[in-house]
């Protein structure tokens with residue numbers, strides 16, 4: 001399993017965030033996460049750190065809690081792409097028996113309130129998807145344009161060409177990608193103390 005980070009970088013050895021260890025947080029991902037959080041009533045949610053986990057079929061993530069963020073009351077958002085994960089979610093201690101869920105391509109999981117600090121794990125990736133339909137239709141163009149006529153048609157044609165997606169679809173055929181997004185700072189804080 002491999003991973004990369006956006007925003008505040010989590011140091012896997014010390015389990016700490018560091019003000020000096022940051023990369024830009026992608027604006028489109030930030031907008032999407034704030035939209036999800038707003039719908040759930042977390043109107044001040046600030047996406048400040050993301051971990052992108054790359055799971056080839058056969059890889060696992062062992063049980064843990066995510067408690068490195070000074071802000072432990074903001075929700076944690078988790079987006080799943082590609083092959084399906086079995087996700088185990090337990091309680092705040094290892095005494096509680098976990099519940100198993102499937103996390104499929106396109107699923108959005110939110111860990112908020114009590115579940116924010118619960119143990120969780122990914123014991124298995126299951127190959128459930130055979131192929132991805134990358135052909136775009138006129139309807140997709142209308143959806144993407146949303147009546148604005150501002151769509152970059154050259155770019156749209158490029159991403160509508162299945163050759164463009166071939167390396168991605170080859171990769172995702174044997175893998176799952178998870179992006180999980182956290183707020184690090186407490187409300188009102190501008191940096192780590």
Ligand SMILES: O=C(O)CCC(=O)C(=O)O
Pocket residue numbers: 051053061066078085087103120122178180
């Ligand atoms: O892959 C997942 O669904 C969970 C990832 C996770 O728990 C983590 O990165 O802390």
Ligand SMILES: [Fe+2]
Pocket residue numbers: 064065066120
């Ligand atoms: Fe986690």
